[in-house]
Amino acid sequence: MSLPRHPSYDLVVVGSGPTGSAYVREVYDRHPTARILLLDAGPRLTDPPGTHVKNIADSAERARAQRASEGPGPAGRPGTRLLEAPDLPAAALSTNVGGMGAHWTGACPRPGGGERIGFIPDAEMDAHLSRAEQLLRVDAHAFDHAPFADEVRRRLAALFDAGRPPHRRVAPMPLAVTTRSDGAHTWSGTDVILGRAAADERVDIADRCLCLRVVLDGDTATGIVVRDLATGEERRVSARAVVIAADALRTPQLLHASGVRPPALGRYLNDQPQIVYAVRLPDDVVAAHRAVTGRTRDEDGAIVAQSGVSWVPYTDAHPFHGQVMQLDASPVPLADGTDVEPGAIVGLGWFCAKDISPDDRVEFTDTAADARGLPALRIHYRYSDRDLAAIEQAKEAVAEAGAAVGIPLDDSPLLLPAGSSLHYQGTTRMGPADDGTSVCDSHSRVWNTRGLWVAGNNVIPTATACNPTLTSVALAVRGARALLAHLDSTAERSTPAAQAGVGTA
Incomplete structure (x- = not known):
C-alpha cells in the first residue's frame, strides 16, 4: 500500500527500521485494540516486509533489493546511497521498508562503562537490553x-x-x-521484530509514503501529513501518538520541517x-x-x-x-x-568513542529544499x-x-x-532535564511536545564505541512503555479503533 487506509490511528510511526518496528511491536503486544500505522518513504523489498537481504537466496534478487534501497544519487556500500557530505564523506543512508535493518551486520554487543547512560538506572537499562535481545533474536x-x-x-x-x-x-x-x-x-531484519504484527489488520505498513511534517495543535502532536511518492497525492492522518524513527539525519530534518526546533536539534552528531x-x-x-x-x-x-x-x-x-x-x-x-x-x-x-561536541551537527535551512521538498541539510563534522x-x-x-x-x-x-561506520548518533539525544542540551527525555518524549517521540541511534546521548542498534532498540522498548501510558491516559477520548467499531483503548 502507499497512502494509509484510514484517516486516523492510535499510533503513527515514521520509519520502519529496527527502532520504529520495536515501537510497533511493543504497542501491538501490550495494547490489544490499538490501530497502528508504520510508514516508510522507501519500497517493500520482500514478503514479509522488512526481511534482511542476506536471507534472499537468489543473488540477482538480492542485488535488485539492494539497488532498490539506494534511491537516487551515488551508491555507497550495497543498499545505501552516499550523501556526498564533505565533512562526513562516507555518510550513507538506505531507504526501504526495514531501513538499515535489512542490510546491517547484526552485531548486538551490550554497552559498558562510559558507554552506559548515567541517568537511566542500570537495572532498568539491563531489562530493556534483555527485551531488545529477545526482539532481535540475539545469539552469541x-x-x-x-x-x-x-x-x-x-x-x-x-x-x-x-x-x-x-x-x-x-x-x-x-x-x-x-x-x-x-x-x-x-x-534478523525488522520482520523478526514485528512478528505477527506485520500481518495483523490492526497494523498498516505504508511504503513509498513520505512524511512531510508532524501536525501540531498547540504543544500537542495530533498527526502527520504524508505524500504518496507514486502519485504525489498528499493526505493528513490523525494520531494520538507519533514516533519519528527516520534515522539520525532525517529525524531531525522532519522535526525541523514541523517547527519542532529545540536548541539541541541536529547537534551532538556522533559517528565512530x-x-x-x-x-x-x-x-x-x-x-x-x-x-x-x-x-x-x-x-x-x-x-x-x-x-x-x-x-x-x-x-x-x-x-x-x-x-x-x-x-x-x-x-x-x-x-x-x-x-x-x-x-x-x-x-x-x-x-x-567520539569526542562529543555540539558543533558536530546536521544543519537545516528554510530557504532551500532537498529533492523531496524537505529542508536541505548540511553536515558539520x-x-x-x-x-x-x-x-x-x-x-x-x-x-x-x-x-x-x-x-x-x-x-x-x-x-x-569519516562516516564509514554508519553508526550516526546523537542528533535528537535524550537527557535528564530540558536544559538545552537534549531533544527528548529519558523515555524519548520530545521536550514540550505532548504525544511526540523520537527513536533511533540518534537518541543515544553517550560517546559509544560499540555497535549501537541493540542500545537504540532497548531505548525504544523504554520509550514504548511511556507511550503506552500516554495512550491509556487519553483513553477517555474517542479513539480511531472505537470509531471503526474495533473496540476501545
Missing part, C-alpha cells in the same frame, strides 16, 4: 564452530582479559541471527572513527587445525558459509570496541599466490585533538591485537573515511 553462539574461532579468541583473551570483569572479556560477538535445523542461518587491520594465522596453527579436523580447504569452503565473529568489549581502560571477523570461507590468494585456509584470514576493526589522539591509540591497540593473532597482511592499520 551461532558461529562457534567457525574454523579457528576458538584460537582467535584464545589469542585475543591472552592479550586483553587480565583485570576485566567476566562480562567484558573477549567473547563471541552477539549477533541477531537464528540457526536453523539444517545448520543454515537466518539474519573506525580503524581496520588484517592478519593471517600462522602456518603451524593452520596445519594443526587441518590435522585435527581432517578438512581440506575446499571442504571448509563448502561447509562454512559465514566466518566467525569475535568481540573485544569496550572498557574505560580500553576505550575501543573490537569487532574481529574471520573472512568468509572462500579462497583468498596471498601476494605469493598461496591459497589460504578459510578462516585463517582475520580482519580486525577497532571503533573509537570534524575530529578534535582528543579524537586524533584516540585514533592513534586505537591504531596501536589494533596493531598489538593483530600481532597477537597472527602475521600482518597490511603495512599499518588504516583509518576509514
Whole structure:
C-alpha cells in the first residue's frame, strides 16, 4: 500500500527500521485494540516486509533489493546511497521498508562503562537490553564452530582479559541471527521484530509514503501529513501518538520541517572513527587445525558459509570496541599466490568513542529544499585533538591485537573515511532535564511536545564505541512503555479503533 487506509490511528510511526518496528511491536503486544500505522518513504523489498537481504537466496534478487534501497544519487556500500557530505564523506543512508535493518551486520554487543547512560538506572537499562535481545533474536553462539574461532579468541583473551570483569572479556560477538535445523542461518531484519504484527489488520505498513511534517495543535502532536511518492497525492492522518524513527539525519530534518526546533536539534552528531587491520594465522596453527579436523580447504569452503565473529568489549581502560571477523570461507590468494585456509584470514576493526561536541551537527535551512521538498541539510563534522589522539591509540591497540593473532597482511592499520561506520548518533539525544542540551527525555518524549517521540541511534546521548542498534532498540522498548501510558491516559477520548467499531483503548 502507499497512502494509509484510514484517516486516523492510535499510533503513527515514521520509519520502519529496527527502532520504529520495536515501537510497533511493543504497542501491538501490550495494547490489544490499538490501530497502528508504520510508514516508510522507501519500497517493500520482500514478503514479509522488512526481511534482511542476506536471507534472499537468489543473488540477482538480492542485488535488485539492494539497488532498490539506494534511491537516487551515488551508491555507497550495497543498499545505501552516499550523501556526498564533505565533512562526513562516507555518510550513507538506505531507504526501504526495514531501513538499515535489512542490510546491517547484526552485531548486538551490550554497552559498558562510559558507554552506559548515567541517568537511566542500570537495572532498568539491563531489562530493556534483555527485551531488545529477545526482539532481535540475539545469539552469541551461532558461529562457534567457525574454523579457528576458538584460537582467535584464545589469542585475543591472552592479550586483553587480565583485570576485566567476566562480562567484558573477549567473547563471541552477539549477533541477531537464528540457526536453523539444517545448520543454515537466518539474519534478523525488522520482520523478526514485528512478528505477527506485520500481518495483523490492526497494523498498516505504508511504503513509498513520505512524511512531510508532524501536525501540531498547540504543544500537542495530533498527526502527520504524508505524500504518496507514486502519485504525489498528499493526505493528513490523525494520531494520538507519533514516533519519528527516520534515522539520525532525517529525524531531525522532519522535526525541523514541523517547527519542532529545540536548541539541541541536529547537534551532538556522533559517528565512530573506525580503524581496520588484517592478519593471517600462522602456518603451524593452520596445519594443526587441518590435522585435527581432517578438512581440506575446499571442504571448509563448502561447509562454512559465514566466518566467525569475535568481540573485544569496550572498557574505560580500553576505550575501543573490537569487532574481529574471520573472512568468509572462500579462497583468498596471498601476494605469493598461496591459497589460504578459510578462516585463517582475520580482519580486525577497532571503533573509537567520539569526542562529543555540539558543533558536530546536521544543519537545516528554510530557504532551500532537498529533492523531496524537505529542508536541505548540511553536515558539520570534524575530529578534535582528543579524537586524533584516540585514533592513534586505537591504531596501536589494533596493531598489538593483530600481532597477537597472527602475521600482518597490511603495512599499518588504516583509518576509514569519516562516516564509514554508519553508526550516526546523537542528533535528537535524550537527557535528564530540558536544559538545552537534549531533544527528548529519558523515555524519548520530545521536550514540550505532548504525544511526540523520537527513536533511533540518534537518541543515544553517550560517546559509544560499540555497535549501537541493540542500545537504540532497548531505548525504544523504554520509550514504548511511556507511550503506552500516554495512550491509556487519553483513553477517555474517542479513539480511531472505537470509531471503526474495533473496540476501545
